Amino acid sequence: MLSLWEEIAQLADFDKDGMITVDEFKQAVMNSCVGRKYDDFPQSMKAFIETNFRMIDLNSDGIINIEEYRYDCVQRMVLEDIKIVDDAFYSLLNDDDRRRGGLTLSRYQELFAQFLGNTNENCEAIHLFGPLEF
Template sequence: MAYSWDNRVKFVVRYMYDIDNNGYLDKNDFECLAVRTSVIESKGEVKPEKYEQNRKVMRNLWNEIADLADFNKDGQVSVEEFKSAVKNACVGKPFDAFPGALKAFISSHFGTVDDGQVSVEEFKCAIKDTCLNKEYDELPDALRAFIGSLFSTVDVNGMVADWIAEDKKKGGIDLKRFQELYAQFIGNPDETIGAVYLFGPLQELN
């Protein structure tokens, strides 16, 4: 099922970490993440010093992920290993209680946020990164409507949900709120919570 906990964790692996889309995580994915993070933070102009800084962060992040999830120590983290690690370390816990490796990714993913507020453009960029790197205009209508409703004061295609009403009043979601929703996305098995829609409509993944 698309919004099951199992499928949500698969989504995180496939669209947030598995950059080369080979079905597992390894050091190469995090080298690529360093490049992607640098591009996002510098809005397209990558500075060597910034890249080296992000490369060091991502290498450390991979080492931490491997410690958490590479149970057979083969240099790769399978989807099943990642799910086991998330289940052990995140289910039922708030974001602040997550292992540093899993918290660090969210901070780096929204590294362009310098005022504590995730703007609609920043959110569009983040969503694009988790949707096979398509441009925003190429995303499904339902997903674009969801993003519009999240950041707009008007109903967009009837998709405004009660759980985002307060966020809309503030003009968007701040980083702390996103962290809270993300913690629920990967840490709460309940399929009926609003946080399952954090990244818009999901598809069931193999």
């Protein structure tokens, strides 16, 4: 973890004061991730994304299913109807995802890269973190 922190500090501590502000972190993500494929992300960002996937994949089967997606969403937002969450989940799925019953790590990585790098509101990854409003 120390080496990952050092990489993050190199990417984001622009004023070299030993602290990373929210603005510095946002700028580092923009500089190192926006418009790039997942494979081109810095190792620290890949580690963050993979850890996030594992935290959502509660049963550790390698797939984020609808129940796990729901749980992740309702921890962060208040919604009146779970159907909105379900619709967001299903909008992420391609035919392979539907056959598997959810998102694999590689598919999650692909969608995460799209979420960071695409400014198009019609991007399929727009709902990776739930039914977010822009």
